[in-house]
Amino acid sequence: xxxxxxxxxxxxxxxxxxxxxxxxxxxxxxxxxxxxxxxxxxxxxxxxxxxxxxxxxxxxxxxxxxxxxxxxxxxxxxxxxxxxxxxxxxxxxxxxxxxxxxxxxxxxxxxxxxxxxxxxxxxxxxxxxxxxxxxxxxxxxxxxxxxxxxxxxxxxxxxxxxxxxxxxxxxxxxxxxxxxxxxxxxxxxxxxxxxxxxxxxxxxxxxxxxxxxxxxxxxxxxxxxxxxxxxxxxxxxxxxxxxxxxxxxxxxxxxxxxxxxxxxxxxxxxxxxxxxxxxxxxxxxxxxxxxxxxxxxxxxxxxxxxxxxxxxxxxxxxxxxxxxxxxxxxxxxxxxxxxxxxxxxxxxxxxxxxxxxxxxxxxxxxxxxxxxxxxxxxxxxxxxxxxxxxxxxxxxxxxxxxxxxxxxxxxxxxxxxxxxxxxxxxxxxxxxxxxxxxxxxxxxxxxxxxxxxxxxxxxxxxxxxxxxxxxxxxxxxxxxxxxxxxxxxxxxxxxxxxxxxxxxxxxxxxxxxxxxxxxxxxxxxxxxxxxxxxxxxxxxxxxxxxxxxxxxxxxxxxxxxxxxxxxxxxxxxxxxxxxxxxxxxxxxxxxxxxxxxxxxxxxxxxxxxxxxxxxxxxxxxxxxxxxxxxxxxxxxxxxxxxxxxxxxxxxxxxxxxxxxxxxxxxxxxxxxxxxxxxxxxxxxxxxxxxxxxxxxxxxxxxxxxxxxxxxxxxxxxxxxxxxxxxxxxxxxxxxxxxxxxxxxxxxxxxxxxxxxxxxxxxxxxxxxxxxxxxxxxxxxxxxxxxxxxxxxxxxxxxxxxxx
Numbered sequence: 001x002x003x004x005x006x007x008x009x010x011x012x013x014x015x016x017x018x019x020x021x022x023x024x025x026x027x028x029x030x031x032x033x034x035x036x037x038x039x040x041x042x043x044x045x046x047x048x049x050x051x052x053x054x055x056x057x058x059x060x061x062x063x064x065x066x067x068x069x070x071x072x073x074x075x076x077x078x079x080x081x082x083x084x085x086x087x088x089x090x091x092x093x094x095x096x097x098x099x100x101x102x103x104x105x106x107x108x109x110x111x112x113x114x115x116x117x118x119x120x121x122x123x124x125x126x127x128x129x130x131x132x133x134x135x136x137x138x139x140x141x142x143x144x145x146x147x148x149x150x151x152x153x154x155x156x157x158x159x160x161x162x163x164x165x166x167x168x169x170x171x172x173x174x175x176x177x178x179x180x181x182x183x184x185x186x187x188x189x190x191x192x193x194x195x196x197x198x199x200x201x202x203x204x205x206x207x208x209x210x211x212x213x214x215x216x217x218x219x220x221x222x223x224x225x226x227x228x229x230x231x232x233x234x235x236x237x238x239x240x241x242x243x244x245x246x247x248x249x250x251x252x253x254x255x256x257x258x259x260x261x262x263x264x265x266x267x268x269x270x271x272x273x274x275x276x277x278x279x280x281x282x283x284x285x286x287x288x289x290x291x292x293x294x295x296x297x298x299x300x301x302x303x304x305x306x307x308x309x310x311x312x313x314x315x316x317x318x319x320x321x322x323x324x325x326x327x328x329x330x331x332x333x334x335x336x337x338x339x340x341x342x343x344x345x346x347x348x349x350x351x352x353x354x355x356x357x358x359x360x361x362x363x364x365x366x367x368x369x370x371x372x373x374x375x376x377x378x379x380x381x382x383x384x385x386x387x388x389x390x391x392x393x394x395x396x397x398x399x400x401x402x403x404x405x406x407x408x409x410x411x412x413x414x415x416x417x418x419x420x421x422x423x424x425x426x427x428x429x430x431x432x433x434x435x436x437x438x439x440x441x442x443x444x445x446x447x448x449x450x451x452x453x454x455x456x457x458x459x460x461x462x463x464x465x466x467x468x469x470x471x472x473x474x475x476x477x478x479x480x481x482x483x484x485x486x487x488x489x490x491x492x493x494x495x496x497x498x499x500x501x502x503x504x505x506x507x508x509x510x511x512x513x514x515x516x517x518x519x520x521x522x523x524x525x526x527x528x529x530x531x532x533x534x535x536x537x538x539x540x541x542x543x544x545x546x547x548x549x550x551x552x553x554x555x556x557x558x559x560x561x562x563x564x565x566x567x568x569x570x571x572x573x574x575x576x577x578x579x580x581x582x583x584x585x586x587x588x589x590x591x592x593x594x595x596x597x598x599x600x601x602x603x604x605x606x607x608x609x610x611x612x613x614x615x616x617x618x619x620x621x622x623x624x625x626x627x628x629x630x631x632x633x634x635x636x637x638x639x640x641x642x643x644x645x646x647x648x649x650x651x652x653x654x655x656x657x658x659x660x661x662x663x664x665x666x667x668x669x670x671x672x673x674x675x676x677x678x679x680x681x682x683x684x685x686x687x688x689x690x691x692x693x694x695x696x697x698x699x700x701x702x703x704x705x706x707x708x709x710x711x712x713x714x715x716x717x718x719x720x721x722x723x724x725x726x727x728x729x730x731x732x733x734x735x736x737x738x739x740x741x742x743x744x745x746x747x748x749x750x751x752x753x754x755x756x757x758x759x760x761x762x763x764x765x766x767x768x769x770x771x772x773x774x775x776x777x778x779x780x781x782x783x784x785x786x787x788x789x790x791x792x793x794x795x796x797x798x799x800x801x802x803x
Contacts, residue, residue: 028344035336051301052291055318058221059289059303062213062316067308069114069203074167074184076113080106081167081186081199090122090188090196103137114203121147121157122197128157160185160198169310171227182310220319222299228279228311230258230272259315267294268302272315275304279311358385427461430454458776480758481616485642486526488518492554495530499537506541509549517556518566521642528613529637532621535606536570536633543574543631562641569634576627585623610635667692669790671717674704674732675752676724680775684719684752687779691786700724701732712741717789720769722753729753730767737768748789752777 080086089095089102110116110133120129127142147154153172160168167186181202188196213223213236225234260269271292278285287306294302299317306313358378362385365377378389431454438450496512503510533552540550551571558565577585585607607621614621617637625631671693675681681697688695696715698704701724708715718736722729733749748771751764756774764772773785 028341031340035333035340048293051318055221055301055303055316056289056291056305058217058318059223059305059314059316062223063305063307063314070169070182070184070308073114073201073203074186076109077184077186077199077201078167080109080118081188086120086199087188087190087196090120090124091190093122093125093127099140100137103131103140106131107133113201117201119200120197121200123161123195124197156183156185156200157198160187160200161195163187171310171312222317224259224315225307226259226313226315228276228313230260230276232257232259232262233312263296265294265296267292268296271302271304275313279313362389427458431458431461481525481528481613482758483523483525485521485523485644487520488522488554489514489520491526491530492533492552495533495537496552499534499541502538502541503550506544506546506548508541508544508547511549511551513551513553515555518554519564519641521644522564523640523642524617524637525613529617532610532613532635533568533570535610536635539606539633540570540572540574540631544572545574548573548630557636559641563638564641565636565638567634567636569632571630571632573630576629576631577623577625578627665690665692666786666790668694669716670694670696670714671719672696672698672704672707672715673719673752674698674701674724674729675719675721676700677721680721684777684782687777687782688786693786701727701729701735704732705735708736708744709739712739712743712747715747717748717750717786719750719752719773722751722755722764730763733767733769750785750789 083102083105085098085101085105089098092098106118110118110131117130117132120131121127122129125142126147128145128147129140129142131140147157149158156168156170156172159170167184169182169184171182181204183200183202185198185200187198190196218236221236223236224232226232260272271290275287275290278287289306290304292302292304293300294317296302296317298319301318303316303318304313305316358381361377365375376389376393378385379393380386381389434450434453438447438454441447441450492512492514500510537550537552544550549572551569553567553569553571555567556564557567611621614635614637617639619635619637621633621635623631623633673681673684673695675684675697676699678699681699685695685697696707698707701720703726704718704720705727708718720729720733729751736744736747736749738744749769751761751769751772752775753760753764753772754775756772761772770789771785773781
C-alpha cells in the first residue's frame with residue numbers, strides 16, 4: 001500500500017502538467033484572438049480618448065493653479081483670524097494697545113499675501129475696518145457707516161458669522177475700483193467658540209489671469225471662466241501678447257456676457273444649463289468635471305470643471321485632429337502576437353522545470369516518510385520550495401508540541417477540577433456535619449462551637465467561589481479595576497486585621513515596615529490591592545511553620561508626575577519553592593506540586609489572579625525562593641497620588657479594637673424585602689430584627705408592586721431581588737418608578753442579588769435602582785446601606801442589648 005501511494009500521486013501530477021500545457025496553448029490562441037479583436041475596437045476610439053484626456057488635463061491644470069493662489073491666501077487669512085492679537089482686539093475694540101498689537105500682526109502678513117487689503121467686521125459694535133500696506137495706525141479707523149443687516153452689500157458678513165464652517169468665499173465687485181474680487185471671509189472666535197467678528201481678504205483675478213493661461217497651447221485650447229449665471233469672467237483669448245500689459249478694465253462690471261449667448265449652439269446649452277442650475281439650487285453639492293463632444297468648429301470637445309472654494313467654473317474647448325492611424329498599429333499587433341507565442345512556450349518549459357517537477361518530488365517525500373521532517377524534499381534548497389519544506393517540517397513539529405501542550409493542559413485542568421472538588425466538598429462536609437452536631441447538641445457552648453465552624457467553612461467556601469469567578473472573568477477578559485481614592489495605611493491595617501488571627505494561631509512572628517514617604521492617600525482599587533496582599537500573606541502563613549517569621553515591607557521606589565511606584569514584599573521562613581516549581585506558579589489551574597493541595601489546600605488560582613491584578617496596575621510580580629530557606633514574594637504597582645489631606649476613617653478605631661461596634665436602631669422605619677426564596681427573606685428579617693425596623697415581604701416583583709401600590713407612603717426602602725418568577729426585579733422597579741406618587745420616584749430601591757459582576761451592578765443602576773448589595777449578605781454592608789438611605793435619626797444601641 002505504501003508503494004502505491006507515490007505512484008498514484010505522481011500520476012496525478014503528470015496529468016496536471018499535461019493539462020497545463022494543453023490549456024496554455026489553448027489560452028494562447030484564444031487570448032491572441034481576443035487581443036486582436038479588442039485592439040481593433042479600441043484603436044477606433046484612441047483619438048477620441050486622447051482628445052478627452054488632453055482637454056481634461058488643460059482644464060484641471062488651470063483650476064489647480066487657481067487653487068494654489070486660493071489655498072495660500074486662505075491659510076494666511078486663517079493665521080490672522082486665529083491670532084490671539086486679533087481676538088483680543090475684537091473682544092475689547094476700544095483698547096488702543098490691543099488694537100496696535102492687532103495692527104502690527106496684520107501688517108506682518110500683508111507683504112506676503114496676494115491681496116494686500118483686509119476688511120474687519122466686529123460683532124459687538126458691527127464696526128467695519130479697512131487696512132492695507134499703506135494704512136497708518138492713525139488712519140486705522142472704522143467706516144463711518146457700520147455693517148447694516150438690511151444692506152445687500154453687507155450680507156457677506158452675516159453669511160460668514162452664521163455659517164457652520166470656519167470660513168466662506170464670495171465673489172463681488174469692489175465698490176470703488178469696480179473690479180471683481182474673490183473674497184475669503186474667515187470667522188474670528190474666542191477660546192469658548194463665541195464669534196467675535198470676521199476678517200476677509202480678496203484676490204483680483206487680473207493678478208492671476210496671466211499665470212493661469214500662460215502655458216496654454218492657444219492654437220488648440222480655448223478656456224473661459226464663468227460664474228454660476230454663465231457670465232464670462234475671464235477669457236484666455238484676451239491674454240496680452242508678448243511685451244504688452246494686462247488691461248484691468250476687461251473685467252469691468254458692465255461687461256456681462258453670457259457664454260450661452262456668445263456661443264449659441266445646442267450642445268453647450270444642453271450640458272451647461274443643468275450644471276448651472278445645480279449650482280444655483282445647491283452650492284455645496286459636489287460637482288465633477290464633465291467632458292462633452294461638441295460641433296463647434298474647429299473645436300470638438302468641451303470640458304466643464306468646477307473651481308474650488310467658489311461657484312465659478314472653467315469651460316475649456318479643445319481642437320481634435322486624428323492622432324493615430326489604425327493601419328499603423330497592425331505591425332505592432334503582429335509583433336505583440338509573436339512575442340506572446342514565444343513567451344507562452346518558454347513559460348511552459350520553465351513552469352514544468354521550476355514548479356511541477358519539484359512539487360512532484362515534494363509530494364513523493366511527504367508520502368514516503370513518517371512526517372518527522374528528516375526526509376522531506378527541499379530542505380536544502382534556498383528558494384520558495386525550501387521555505388515550504390521547512391514550513392511543513394515546522395508545522396509537523398508544532399502539531400506534535402501542541403498536542404503535548406494540550407494533553408498537559410488537560411491534565412492540569414483535571415487536577416484543578418480534582419482540587420476544586422476537594423476545596424468545595426471539604427467546607428460543605430463541615431457545614432453538613434456541624435449542622436447535624438449543632439442540632440443534636442444540648443449544651444449551648446456545643447451549639448456555638450458548631451455554628452462557629454459552619455461560619456468559618458462558609459467563609460472559606462465563599463472565598464473559593466470568588467476565586468473561581470475572578471478566574472472566569474480573567475479568562476473572558478472582563479476583569480476590571482474600580483478606581484477610587486483610599487487611605488493606604490488604613491487599607492493595610494484592615495487587611496492585616498483579617499489575617500492576624502491565623503498568624504496568632506501558629507504563633508508566628510509578624511512585622512510590618514511601611515516607608516513613610518508613601519503618600520497617605522492614593523487613587524486606585526483598594527479592594528483588589530488588598531486581595532493581592534491578603535493572598536500573598538495567606539500563602540506565607542500557610543507555608544510557614546509554627547514559630548516562623550513573616551515580614552511585610554512597603555517602599556516608595558520612585559515617583560514621576562504624581563504617579564508613585566510602590567514595591568511591596570512579603571518575606572517568610574517557610575518551606576520554599578524549587579526553580580522548577582516556580583516556573584509553574586503563575587500559570588492558570590496549576591499549583592507548584594500536586595502534593596501541595598493535598599497537604600496545605602488551595603485552588604491554585606490565587607497567584608494567577610494576583611498576577612493579573614498587578615499587571616492591570618502597570619506592575620510586575622516575582623518570587624525569590626530556595627527550598628527550606630523561605631520565600632520572598634514581591635510586586636510593584638504604579639498608582640496615582642491622592643489629593644485628600646485628612647481621613648475621617650483614621651479617627652475610627654479598627655474593627656476588633658477599642659470600644660465595641662454600635663449599630664443603629666431604626667424604629668419607625670418600614671422596609672419591603674422582595675425575594676422569591678422564603679429562607680432568604682427569613683434570614684434578612686432575622687438579621688435586622690434588632691434594628692426595630694418594620695418589615696414586609698414579597699415573593700416576586702408583581703406582589704411587590706401590588707404591596708407598594710396599596711400604601712406608597714408606607715415604605716422607606718425596598719430590597720429588590722433580580723431573578724424572580726412572574727416579574728423580575730428590573731420590571732418591578734420600572735413599574736414602581738412609573739407610579740403617579742411623589743415618593744415612588746425617590747424611594748430607595750436596593751438591588752439584593754447574587755449577581756455581583758461590574759456589568760450586573762451597572763445594569764441595576766441603569767434600571768433606576770439606587771444601590772447594590774451582593775449575596776451572601778454582609779451585615780456590616782447592610783447596616784451601611786440602611787444608614788445611608790434611611791433619613792430618620794437612628795437610635796444607637798449595642799448589638800445584643802435587649803430590644
